[in-house]
Amino acid sequence: MALVKVDNLSRVFDVSKPWLNRVLERREKEYLTAVSEVSFDVAERSTYALVGESGSGKSTIGKMLVGLLSPSDGHVEIEGVDLANEPDAAKVDAVRADIQMIFQDPYASLNPRWRVKDIIVEPVASRGGKTEGMAEKLLEQVGLSVKDAGKFPHEFSGGQRQRICIARALASEPRLIVCDEPTSALDVSVQAQVLNLMSDLKENFGLTYVFISHDLTVVRHMADVIGVLYLGRLVEEAVPGRLFDDPKHPYTQMLLEAAPKMDAFGREIQPPEGEIPDPINPPPGCAFHPRCPLAQDICKRDRPRLRQIGGTRVACHFAE
Known part of the structure; x- marks a missing residue:
């Protein structure tokens, strides 16, 4: 059963200069399409991963899922409720209580003036719930000490702070947690510890990520299904084994090849070149065609739609 249904989701930002500047410079309004017609489902108690370069729209989708941003078009349904359009405020409030988010920067996402115990119980305290002993119990569950409850965030390392963020996310007993690059600010060894912790918590608490x-x-x-984003568009979706062993979209292949590799003589192979296009003026047709080795005339004219090839959904004219 799908806990989250994303249907034809788009988000456009007005990035125009102020009115007077536009008049003096004779410029039109400018719009940035951060997310364009994205659709996917997230099954309950599973992990759905969104992957892509900076500027591909990942974080924007995450913020729309938790209700921090409203869609320009399309729908996000969580537990069958469209948070942006549901007229029943009680239904929206009930669903919001089941959603939490873990942010990218563990240094910026904790209030430096609050003690850890107050930070952790905040989601429950704000709704008038009982919080006695909750912080200490959650700290133990994320691998920290009960004694840490009275400390301030500056007394912890980056990895420990991210564990505190995870404890805060667990406090309201959510069903869905949106994790926005939760390990990117951490050292590689600490990344592995946090990822293992998140996997264990998923099993113990029946979470959906x-x-x-x-x-x-x-x-x-970590993931049960991976969706690959490029310039705000979902270009490929598959289970990890299929995506890594047989990537269909040239962009997915490029991402896999971009990991540091050595040739037979021990020299590092050059990763693929090229930059993501300007999202204010995206290329027509397939957005990836300026960087794609398979690009033909049809790629410059017609935007490919997601279609099923085997067990993979892919948006490419030449995926076969």
Whole structure:
């Protein structure tokens, strides 16, 4: 059963200069399409990973899932409720209580003036719930000490702070946690510890994750399904084994090849070149065609739609 249903989701930002500047410079309004017609489902008690370069729309989708941003078009349904359009405020409030988010920067996402115990119980305290002993119990569950409850965030390392963020997310007993690059600010060894902790908590608490990352290798062992984003569009979706062994879209292949590799003589192979296009003026047709080795005339004219090839959904005219 799908806990989250994303249907034809788009988000456009007005990035125009102020009115007077536009008049003097004779410029039109400018719009940035951060997310364009994205659709996917997230099954309950599973991990769905969104992967792509910076600027591909991952974090924007994450913020729309938790209700921090409203869609410009399309729908996000969680537990069957469309948070942006549901007229019943009680239904929206009930669903919001089942959603939490873990942010990218563990240094910026904790209030430096609050003690850890107050930070952890805040989601429950704000709704008038009982919080006695909750912080200490959650700290133990994320691998920290009960004695840490009275400390301030500056007394912890980055990895420990991210554990505190995870404890805060667990406090309200959510069903869905959106994780926005939760390990990117951490050392590689600490990343592994936090990822293992999140996997264990998923099993113990029956959690559903939407895991946002720029690194395919980070989500390889975490995700049940991986969606690859490029310039705000979903270009490929498959289970990890199929995506890594038989990537269909040239962009997915490029992401996999971009990991540091050595040739037979021990020299590092050059990663693929090229930059993501300007999202204010995206290329027509397939957004990836300026960087694609398979690009033909049809790629410059017609935007490919997601279609099923085997067990993979892929948006490419030449995926076969």
